Amino acid sequence: MIDITLKDGTVKSYEPGITVLEVAKDISPGLAKVTLAGELNGNLVDICQPISEDSTLNLLKFEDEGGKHAFWHTGSHLLAQAVKRLYPQALLAIGPAIDRGFYYDIDMDVIVTPEIMEKIEKEMAKIVKEGFVIERSEMSRSDALAKVTKEGEIYKEELIENLPEDAIISFYTQGEFSDLCAGPHISDLKSIKAIKLMSLAGAYWHGDEKNKMLQRIYGITFPKKSQLTDYLELLEEAKKRDHRKLGKELDLFSLHEEGPGFPFFHPKGMIIRNELENFWREEHQRRGYEEIRTPMMLNSELWKRSGHWDHYKENMYFTEIDDCEYAIKPMNCPGGMLIYKRKGHSYRDLPLRMGELGSVHRHELHGALHGLMRVRNFTQDDAHIFMTPDQIKEEVIKVIDLADDVYKIFGFTYRVELSTKPENSIGSDEDWETATDALRDALVTKGIDYRLNPGDGAFYGPKIDFHLEDSLGRTWQCGTIQLDFQMPELFDLNYIGSDGEKHRPAIIHRTILGSIERFFGILIEHFGGKFPVWLAPIQVIVIPVADVHHDFAQSVANELKEIGVRASCDYRDEKLGYRIRDAQMQKIPYMLVVGDKEAEGGDLALRMRDTGDTGLISLDDLKEKLIEKIKTKSLTLD
RNA sequence: GCUGAUGUGGCUCAAUUGGCAGAGCAGCUGAUUUGUAAUCAGCAGGUUAACGGUUCAAGUCCGUUCAUCAGCUCCA
Numbered sequence: 001m002i003d004i005t006l007k008d009g010t011v012k013s014y015e016p017g018i019t020v021l022e023v024a025k026d027i028s029p030g031l032a033k034v035t036l037a038g039e040l041n042g043n044l045v046d047i048c049q050p051i052s053e054d055s056t057l058n059l060l061k062f063e064d065e066g067g068k069h070a071f072w073h074t075g076s077h078l079l080a081q082a083v084k085r086l087y088p089q090a091l092l093a094i095g096p097a098i099d100r101g102f103y104y105d106i107d108m109d110v111i112v113t114p115e116i117m118e119k120i121e122k123e124m125a126k127i128v129k130e131g132f133v134i135e136r137s138e139m140s141r142s143d144a145l146a147k148v149t150k151e152g153e154i155y156k157e158e159l160i161e162n163l164p165e166d167a168i169i170s171f172y173t174q175g176e177f178s179d180l181c182a183g184p185h186i187s188d189l190k191s192i193k194a195i196k197l198m199s200l201a202g203a204y205w206h207g208d209e210k211n212k213m214l215q216r217i218y219g220i221t222f223p224k225k226s227q228l229t230d231y232l233e234l235l236e237e238a239k240k241r242d243h244r245k246l247g248k249e250l251d252l253f254s255l256h257e258e259g260p261g262f263p264f265f266h267p268k269g270m271i272i273r274n275e276l277e278n279f280w281r282e283e284h285q286r287r288g289y290e291e292i293r294t295p296m297m298l299n300s301e302l303w304k305r306s307g308h309w310d311h312y313k314e315n316m317y318f319t320e321i322d323d324c325e326y327a328i329k330p331m332n333c334p335g336g337m338l339i340y341k342r343k344g345h346s347y348r349d350l351p352l353r354m355g356e357l358g359s360v361h362r363h364e365l366h367g368a369l370h371g372l373m374r375v376r377n378f379t380q381d382d383a384h385i386f387m388t389p390d391q392i393k394e395e396v397i398k399v400i401d402l403a404d405d406v407y408k409i410f411g412f413t414y415r416v417e418l419s420t421k422p423e424n425s426i427g428s429d430e431d432w433e434t435a436t437d438a439l440r441d442a443l444v445t446k447g448i449d450y451r452l453n454p455g456d457g458a459f460y461g462p463k464i465d466f467h468l469e470d471s472l473g474r475t476w477q478c479g480t481i482q483l484d485f486q487m488p489e490l491f492d493l494n495y496i497g498s499d500g501e502k503h504r505p506a507i508i509h510r511t512i513l514g515s516i517e518r519f520f521g522i523l524i525e526h527f528g529g530k531f532p533v534w535l536a537p538i539q540v541i542v543i544p545v546a547d548v549h550h551d552f553a554q555s556v557a558n559e560l561k562e563i564g565v566r567a568s569c570d571y572r573d574e575k576l577g578y579r580i581r582d583a584q585m586q587k588i589p590y591m592l593v594v595g596d597k598e599a600e601g602g603d604l605a606l607r608m609r610d611t612g613d614t615g616l617i618s619l620d621d622l623k624e625k626l627i628e629k630i631k632t633k634s635l636t637l638d
Numbered sequence: 639g640c641u642g643a644u645g646u647g648g649c650u651c652a653a654u655u656g657g658c659a660g661a662g663c664a665g666c667u668g669a670u671u672u673g674u675a676a677u678c679a680g681c682a683g684g685u686u687a688a689c690g691g692u693u694c695a696a697g698u699c700c701g702u703u704c705a706u707c708a709g710c711u712c713c714a
Binding site: 103111112113114198199200201202203204207208209213214215216218244248249255256257260314315360362364365366367368369370373374375378380381456465476477478479480511513514515517518519543545546547548573574575576577578579580581582583584585591593595596597605607612613 | 670676704709710
């Protein structure tokens with residue numbers, strides 16, 4: 001007998017060879033029905049997987065990440081099967097499950113159109129009705145190769161050839177279709193009750209732009225029809241939060257053909273930007289940062305020295321002044337180096353934290369531009385920390401804490417990544433190792449979960465990145481902490497140590513918000529345009545009932561302006577309902593309706609963005625509430 | 639840059655097989671003086687992204703360019 005430890009800690013004894021599904025059945029037939037895959041000793045497995053030794057087992061349903069994964073992975077096989085039926089000459093590349101559904105990369109001459117997608121979708125539904133079960137089989141390397149070669153599946157051939165020597169090569173078969181796959185998969189196509197092919201895109205084989213571009217079809221499937229409806233609704237809701245849409249509706253910013261990737265900020269958008277920057281300055285002053293500003297354009301010689309010329313030239317804009325070549329800065333660091341070098345430094349000055357809200361220009365590919373999230377001109381909330389080697393860990397931790405504090409203010413959750421040495425980099429392997437270890441060490445000390453992102457560091461050093469989510473769940477890098485031993489060498493930076501000798505400082509390059517533009521975009525989507533009071537462009541709008549109340553409305557607004565509240569009056573000759581609707585759509589947090597009653601009685605009728613009419617409040621109480629909400633950067637209105 | 643899609647007043651969208659570019663909102667003018675999500679009427683607003691082509695006739699068909707959208711690649 002073997003002992004199987006379940007997720008809740010209970011231990012059950014079974015005959016060796018019992019399958020995951022049989023364990024589920026033993027617990028309850030209902031559970032068996034919804035179990036899609038298993039997590040056996042930490043590995044994802046099929047439900048038909050026999051268990052031969054003492055194990056821990058977690059039964060995975062659609063609600064579990066692993067269950068979804070198996071379900072969607074099978075969705076991708078179903079998609080491939082349908083495509084192969086309709087277009088037998090199509091060659092299959094890869095078809096993984098992703099966070100929301102799955103895709104399959106396919107090489108075929110026929111260009112997939114929306115009509116063809118519909119046809120494929122119908123074929124998928126038909127296949128489901130045919131009721132195939134899915135079977136796993138293992139093959140030797142040579143048999144597997146022979147199989148895919150015979151089928152002419154050149155991409156599969158390459159995949160197999162690249163598998164490690166000791167890899168178990170498995171195929172999953174459903175009806176006439178079988179595909180190379182590590183699994184796990186669900187066991188029965190019939191549990192797929194809803195299918196939707198979502199979109200179409202080109203994707204390079206192996207993600208390398210030198211390779212052929214394949215057609216990638218994205219889709220999603222669900223065990224219940226209602227889940228698809230709910231999902232599509234969720235996407236509709238997310239569209240309403242899109243910062244590009246809200247930016248227009250709330251008149252915050254705009255983009256024009258005359259300057260693709262160069263955003264224009266409108267008066268209301270500037271209020272939010274300025275509030276963000278004020279907040280940023282306060283936080284940084286408190287934590288011992290000084291602020292600097294470096295020029296937008298600098299001589300190309302500087303960029304040659306910094307390594308940008310060799311490693312970043314494709315992303316830079318150039319111009320000429322008096323026959324000399326100049327570059328528009330894509331990063332703030334070289335300018336910061338010059339400021340450090342302007343005078344000698346003692347170890348007593350370190351760590352030296354120099355912040356800069358620096359506007360940088362980068363030539364991003366035309367197809368990569370995306371609202372405020374990816375632009376060609378943005379303001380980094382940059383800072384360079386010059387320090388002695390033994391200050392590194394403490395400084396990295398301080399930046400991590402700063403980022404956490406700042407994100408908390410907005411109620412963001414974030415993901416952390418550690419990126420290591422890229423191919424196109426400068427500096428010795430030893431330096432890279434030291435730097436990477438230092439960052440990892442700081443993360444471990446803070447007990448932060450992070451994802452490793454090999455080869456994705458900056459050209460001068462490894463980095464810790466902070467990723468925030470947009471309304472569709474796409475993540476964007478915002479904060480970053482990059483450790484750099486190279487710039488100090490290239491710029492011959494030094495400080496005088498307690499021994500009276502010259503020493504090399506190390507540098508942290510870091511941002512917290514990342515780019516003000518991107519952060520603003522995330523902020524808009526995060527709040528759905530309903531900004532907390534401290535950020536709202538208009539915090540209070542006073543709406544007089546009729547003309548005779550204009551003076552009173554004005555006096556109320558003035559009193560609020562006195563204490564620094566952004567208050568305005570809506571004097572338009574429109575009905576009350578119209579002006580309230582307008583204020584609601586502008587997502588103004590507080591509305592004050594003033595008429596005869598208020599002018600006589602003193603108390604004011606307050607309406608809040610989310611809760612509607614909330615009754616009367618005295619002007620003094622209102623002032624106190626506003627001051628409190630703004631000062632504490634409260635995320636709520638009442 | 640690559641793949642696919644899209645581009646019509648400030649915004650949201652109409653316009654049969656190629657056959658007189660239209661509506662709502664916003665704007666302006668006037669009436670209306672309003673009590674918690676749209677008062678009524680009138681006026682104005684367009685070289686249909688740009689350029690070229692086919693045609694008696696192009697918003698519609700073809701080509702080129704630009705921009706936008708979904709991805710790929712890249713990245714804050």
